[in-house]
Amino acid sequence: MKTFILVFLFGFSAQAANVAVVDSGTDFEHALLNASAWTNPGEIPGDRIDNDRNGKVDDVHGWNFVDNFHRLFFREHLSRVNPIVYPLLRVIGQRQGGEELSPQDERFFQENYGSLPEPRKRAVSAHLNYFAMYSHGTHVAGVVLQQSPDAKIMSARVFPDQPPPPYPSAAEAGPVDWIYRILGMVTNGTFQNVGQYLNETKMDLANFSMAISLPMIARLSLGLQGNSSPSPEEIAKEVRRIYVQFEPEGKKWMAAAPDTLFVVAAGNDGLDNDIQPVFPANVRADNAISVAATHGFHSLAKFSNYGAASVDVAAPGVAVLSSVPSLDRRAELPMSGTSMAAPFVTGVAAQVKDENPALKPAELRRILMGTVDRKDWLQGKVVSSGLVNPERAALAGRLSRDMGVEAAIAAAKTRVADQPEVAPRLGASSLPELEELAVQLVF
Numbered sequence: 239m240k241t242f243i244l245v246f247l248f249g250f251s252a253q254a255a256n257v258a259v260v261d262s263g264t265d266f267e268h269a270l271l272n273a274s275a276w277t278n279p280g281e282i283p284g285d286r287i288d289n290d291r292n293g294k295v296d297d298v299h300g301w302n303f304v305d306n307f308h309r310l311f312f313r314e315h316l317s318r319v320n321p322i323v324y325p326l327l328r329v330i331g332q333r334q335g336g337e338e339l340s341p342q343d344e345r346f347f348q349e350n351y352g353s354l355p356e357p358r359k360r361a362v363s364a365h366l367n368y369f370a371m372y373s374h375g376t377h378v379a380g381v382v383l384q385q386s387p388d389a390k391i392m393s394a395r396v397f398p399d400q401p402p403p404p405y406p407s408a409a410e411a412g413p414v415d416w417i418y419r420i421l422g423m424v425t426n427g428t429f430q431n432v433g434q435y436l437n438e439t440k441m442d443l444a445n446f447s448m449a450i451s452l453p454m455i456a457r458l459s460l461g462l463q464g465n466s467s468p469s470p471e472e473i474a475k476e477v478r479r480i481y482v483q484f485e486p487e488g489k490k491w492m493a494a495a496p497d498t499l500f501v502v503a504a505g506n507d508g509l510d511n512d513i514q515p516v517f518p519a520n521v522r523a524d525n526a527i528s529v530a531a532t533h534g535f536h537s538l539a540k541f542s543n544y545g546a547a548s549v550d551v552a553a554p555g556v557a558v559l560s561s562v563p564s565l566d567r568r569a570e571l572p573m574s575g576t577s578m579a580a581p582f583v584t585g586v587a588a589q590v591k592d593e594n595p596a597l598k599p600a601e602l603r604r605i606l607m608g609t610v611d612r613k614d615w616l617q618g619k620v621v622s623s624g625l626v627n628p629e630r631a632a633l634a635g636r637l638s639r640d641m642g643v644e645a646a647i648a649a650a651k652t653r654v655a656d657q658p659e660v661a662p663r664l665g666a667s668s669l670p671e672l673e674e675l676a677v678q679l680v681f
């Protein structure tokens with residue numbers, strides 16, 4: 239009887255990690271996600287009553303912080319998405335992954351993009367960008383679940399919604415307006431509220447696949463000061479000046495949720511974050527870790543930011559296949575960016591937490607960094623000089639139940655080999671427009 243009770247208690251305590259995806263909203267109707275939504279135990283859905291009295295009415299699977307509203311994702315916008323985005327993004331993703339395209343795929347791309355007149359090309363590109371942002375939080379959640387299938391996903395929506403630009407007319411949504419809206423949310427304390435919510439809902443992890451574009455703000459600011467064509471050095475200097483004003487705000491977010499590990503994408507400018515800081519990736523805290531992107535396990539992605547002192551680890555982020563919203567609720571597409579590398583690390587961290595729920599965020603971070611595959615090509619690029627190793631990190635998590643974290647890391651290192659460095663296939667393409675889109679469409 240005693241044994242039975244112990245077994246029962248042990249089984250009860252082994253709980254899957256709670257993971258917040260702080261992003262553009264997550265489509266939990268997707269077949270790959272619908273069993274994985276975190277559910278607020280204190281809230282009755284749809285009764286228009288704030289049952290748990292946390293100031294948020296019907297916050298069942300998360301909260302929409304942009305609109306202060308329970309709806310996290312607007313599936314009805316799918317009717318305004320042109321279905322051409324699916325095959326186009328598939329072809330572009332294949333190119334980003336270095337694949338050689340079939341003649342049919344090349345012809346398809348030429349007919350639907352390459353051979354179009356300039357204004358229509360811009361319109362298609364705007365539509366692809368819209369769809370990628372619309373899908374972002376759904377794709378990111380899928381990547382978390384690939385590494386941690388039992389994780390419970392909470393959606394914290396922080397991206398302002400933009401209606402899709404009509405297809406294929408040339409009307410484009412203004413990125414400057416969008417930046418101002420995000421900026422407003424940073425300065426009005428929205429993200430601090432996100433931090434408080436992560437704390438209230440006991441999130442083990444929070445994935446931040448986002449960056450406030452300080453270079454864009456720097457250009458605007460220098461323009462207002464009469465410098466309309468600044469040099470890269472002038473931009474970097476202005477970015478550093480602006481970053482210093484943002485940093486205390488970021489520290490507040492992380493301090494608001496001390497039991498949550500914040501996993502933050504390093505950014506996609508191909509630049510050194512030690513020289514030109516990225517917000518919030520550069521915010522240093524015991525409960526934050528920043529992530530660069532690699533091409534498979536082989537090389538640093540060309541677009542990825544890095545930083546010997548400011549970016550902690552690397553993980554795969556090129557042509558990552560994951561869930562995207564679609565009418566049939568089953569679509570998957572490849573996407574590239576540090577936005578895809580961060581949730582890889584978030585998912586691994588969720589597995590480590592499952593192995594030992596007693597681990598604190600700083601210990602999770604230490605395990606992720608201490609169990610990497612060290613690479614010469616990541617030396618001087620990330621603090622740990624390495625790529626996150628899921629199996630080794632999980633083993634260190636398990637061992638840490640019975641020994642100190644450092645001893646667990648050392649033991650895991652002797653037992654799990656590095657992941658094989660398979661060289662990517664780098665086929666050529668004769669389509670310059672495709673190459674250009676493959677470089678531009680990173681998230």
Ligand SMILES: [Ca+2]
Pocket residue numbers: 281288289290291292293294295296297
């Ligand atoms: Ca509530």
Ligand SMILES: [Ca+2]
Pocket residue numbers: 281282283284285286287288289295296297
């Ligand atoms: Ca309710």
